[in-house]
Amino acid sequence: MINLENKVVVITGGCGFLGSTFVKAVLEHNGRVVIADLDKEAGNRLLLTLAESGVSQDRILFSETSINNIHSVERLIEETHLKFGKIDALLNNAHPRNSNYSKVLDESSYDAFCENLTNHLGGYFLCMQQFSKYFVKQGFGNIISMSSIYGVVAPRFDIYEEADFTMPVDYAPIKSGITHLTKYFARYYKNKNLRFNCISPGGVFNNQHPSFVEKYNRYGTNKGMLNPEDLCGTLLFLLSDLSEYINGQNIVVDDGWSL
Numbered sequence: 001m002i003n004l005e006n007k008v009v010v011i012t013g014g015c016g017f018l019g020s021t022f023v024k025a026v027l028e029h030n031g032r033v034v035i036a037d038l039d040k041e042a043g044n045r046l047l048l049t050l051a052e053s054g055v056s057q058d059r060i061l062f063s064e065t066s067i068n069n070i071h072s073v074e075r076l077i078e079e080t081h082l083k084f085g086k087i088d089a090l091l092n093n094a095h096p097r098n099s100n101y102s103k104v105l106d107e108s109s110y111d112a113f114c115e116n117l118t119n120h121l122g123g124y125f126l127c128m129q130q131f132s133k134y135f136v137k138q139g140f141g142n143i144i145s146m147s148s149i150y151g152v153v154a155p156r157f158d159i160y161e162e163a164d165f166t167m168p169v170d171y172a173p174i175k176s177g178i179t180h181l182t183k184y185f186a187r188y189y190k191n192k193n194l195r196f197n198c199i200s201p202g203g204v205f206n207n208q209h210p211s212f213v214e215k216y217n218r219y220g221t222n223k224g225m226l227n228p229e230d231l232c233g234t235l236l237f238l239l240s241d242l243s244e245y246i247n248g249q250n251i252v253v254d255d256g257w258s259l
């Protein structure tokens with residue numbers, strides 16, 4: 001079993017759908033976690049659930065953070081350092097999006113498109129930049145960013161025909177941008193004992209429209225839509241020393257959906 005004992009992992013968007021599963025997975029594998037999220041109420045609820053399940057306060061911290069504000073990201077690094085004395089890894093996992101997010105291409109606007117790119121891709125860049133500075137001083141560091149199969153392949157629009165959402169146009173450049181940013185950082189920080197990788201999940205089941213789920217699943221090789229737990233093995237591997245020499249990579253976890 002992978003053991004993350006003594007590893008300190010900061011998870012942005014740690015209160016969200018995938019983030020809260022990742023927080024629990026790191027704790028279950030003996031790591032220590034900083035939940036960095038805009039949503040303080042969700043953070044308090046998650047802290048309560050974790051305390052009820054017996055997680056010691058020594059192993060966990062909630063930091064109210066915006067990945068779009070440099071002072072907030074600097075504070076997150078300071079708070080984490082103050083509590084744990086080091087940071088082993090950052091998981092870039094927040095999901096900023098505006099109210100125009102799920103509009104079809106013809107209805108999306110220039111301003112909404114730019115805002116989503118700024119907040120999501122820009123926020124991932126800001127966290128990578130600020131944590132990298134800390135990691136260089138510290139002498140080691142590991143950054144994992146959540147990308148998506150939609151940063152790798154074009155959308156299959158037919159699967160959304162009866163659904164009440166679509167694959168938004170801004171998501172494609174955001175996620176392919178995150179994948180390439182990862183390569184850029186990996187090469188820029190050559191010889192600094194830092195590494196940067198991405199995970200590109202396929203669709204994760206979250207009570208989507210049944211017609212969407214049925215059509216989506218036709219393209220899977222064994223399962224189709226994933227559960228959040230299906231991503232944890234790859235995350236834990238990338239957080240562990242077993243993946244020490246994996247750098248600049250994008251690991252697609254999608255049950256072969258993007259083949």
Ligand SMILES: NC(=O)c1ccc[n+]([C@@H]2O[C@H](COP(=O)([O-])OP(=O)(O)OC[C@H]3O[C@@H](n4cnc5c(N)ncnc54)[C@H](O)[C@@H]3O)[C@@H](O)[C@H]2O)c1
Nearest residue numbers: 013015016017018037038039066067094095096146148204
């Ligand atoms: N859910 C999926 O099917 C899926 C598939 C592929 C990739 N992903 C990626 O996984 C990541 C997590 O997705 P999710 O579905 O869990 O999202 P989610 O919306 O459930 O959770 C996102 C979290 O980010 C927080 N957040 C939003 N803006 C923030 C900001 N500016 N600063 C800090 N925190 C902020 C929210 O409060 C929320 O807790 C994203 O990068 C997403 O693109 C998700």
